[in-house]
Amino acid sequence: MINQHSENLLNTQLENAPGEGYIFSWFDWFCLWYPPGWLILFNRHWQHYHTDLDGWNWLEYGLFLIPGGFYLAILIRWLRLGFRSPRTEVGEFDPKYQQAFRQEVLGPIVKYYFRGELQQVENLPQTGPLIVAMNHAGMCFPWDFLTLGYLLGETRGWVIQPVASPALFEHPWVIWWLPPKWSQVLGGVRAKLDDFEAAIAQGEIILYAPEGIRGPLKGWRRRYQIEKFDVSFIKLSDRYQISILPVVCIGSESLHPWAVNFQKLQRLVKLPFLPFSPLMLVLILFPSMGIWAMRTRLRYFIQPLELKELSNSNKGLTVVYRQAQQLREKLQIKINHCLKEI
Numbered sequence: 001m002i003n004q005h006s007e008n009l010l011n012t013q014l015e016n017a018p019g020e021g022y023i024f025s026w027f028d029w030f031c032l033w034y035p036p037g038w039l040i041l042f043n044r045h046w047q048h049y050h051t052d053l054d055g056w057n058w059l060e061y062g063l064f065l066i067p068g069g070f071y072l073a074i075l076i077r078w079l080r081l082g083f084r085s086p087r088t089e090v091g092e093f094d095p096k097y098q099q100a101f102r103q104e105v106l107g108p109i110v111k112y113y114f115r116g117e118l119q120q121v122e123n124l125p126q127t128g129p130l131i132v133a134m135n136h137a138g139m140c141f142p143w144d145f146l147t148l149g150y151l152l153g154e155t156r157g158w159v160i161q162p163v164a165s166p167a168l169f170e171h172p173w174v175i176w177w178l179p180p181k182w183s184q185v186l187g188g189v190r191a192k193l194d195d196f197e198a199a200i201a202q203g204e205i206i207l208y209a210p211e212g213i214r215g216p217l218k219g220w221r222r223r224y225q226i227e228k229f230d231v232s233f234i235k236l237s238d239r240y241q242i243s244i245l246p247v248v249c250i251g252s253e254s255l256h257p258w259a260v261n262f263q264k265l266q267r268l269v270k271l272p273f274l275p276f277s278p279l280m281l282v283l284i285l286f287p288s289m290g291i292w293a294m295r296t297r298l299r300y301f302i303q304p305l306e307l308k309e310l311s312n313s314n315k316g317l318t319v320v321y322r323q324a325q326q327l328r329e330k331l332q333i334k335i336n337h338c339l340k341e342i
Contacts, residue, residue, distance in 0.1 A: 022048045024104075035292040037065060043055060063076075070287040088170070091185045097185055106146060114297070116148075116151050117297075119299060122302075124152075124245075126156070128205040130205045131243070131244045132205065132206065133208050134208075135209070136252070137252045138254075139216040139217070139220075139261070144249050144251075149207055152205075159205065162206075162208075163190075164188045173290070203240075210229040210233055213272045214228065225332075234315075242308065244327070247302055249300055251296045251298040
């Protein structure tokens with residue numbers, strides 16, 4: 001929940017922003033269909049609503065679009081900032097900016113590029129709080145999460161907070177790619193138990209991957225094979241009496257196809273995963289494509305709600321583990337069934 005101070009600050013920012021909202025120009029449509037330009041979309045939208053003196057400028061944006069130009073853009077920006085990194089202030093979740101980003105940037109991407117759609121919408125409850133548990137894959141920027149958050153927001157008007165890897169908040173590469181506070185302001189919750197529990201305790205609608213980083217880490221060879229579930233979401237669901245809404249995603253494995261994880265180099269650069277595939281040759285020339293993914297069709301199958309009962313709030317570890325694995329088996333069966341029908 002946003003406090004009164006941050007809400008007043010946001011209203012001031014929106015009043016000072018040019019126009020009433022961000023409208024796609026011809027340049028934005030060009031960036032959408034030219035992969036190195038996706039990072040420009042995110043930053044331009046942020047700068048429309050926020051004052052970002054450390055952000056990218058037009059000269060640097062132009063360099064994004066040519067092979068190797070991103071490296072020169074970082075050098076120019078670093079010199080412009082006085083030989084330092086961009087500021088990394090801590091930001092608060094901003095539901096109004098999340099809504100603006102969802103409608104003005106995610107909308108065109110989801111509709112025209114990832115072609116996201118919800119199936120079995122009759123299983124959606126009318127209100128939260130909820131833990132939305134989904135199989136997570138793709139070994140890329142979490143587009144399967146962002147797309148589902150957009151679709152749930154448009155269908156039910158929900159404010160979604162996704163649980164994300166800490167790298168999306170604080171890794172040095174991300175600090176240069178995305179605006180300061182970007183992940184926090186859009187509602188991201190660090191994938192740490194204390195942060196996860198705090199969001200659950202506030203009764204929010206949380207988007208969570210029970211596989212953790214094991215989902216995208218498994219690579220192309222084990223596509224659509226759900227990895228072992230963590231049990232923390234079952235424990236927190238029981239403790240706070242919050243129901244779990246299982247969701248199956250089909251199409252996410254094709255966000256970065258043919259990829260394998262290079263574990264030694266991944267640990268060296270301290271990333272959650274480091275995919276290697278033929279596409280990585282292009283990424284070396286265009287590092288701004290770090291948030292891009294292959295065009296695919298993302299379909300989400302909403303499963304029946306896993307309701308909580310007050311009498312089951314103090315389950316033993318064995319019972320919790322068994323419940324998590326039973327849910328995993330249900331989702332795997334549904335995935336196998338969906339794949340046969342494609």
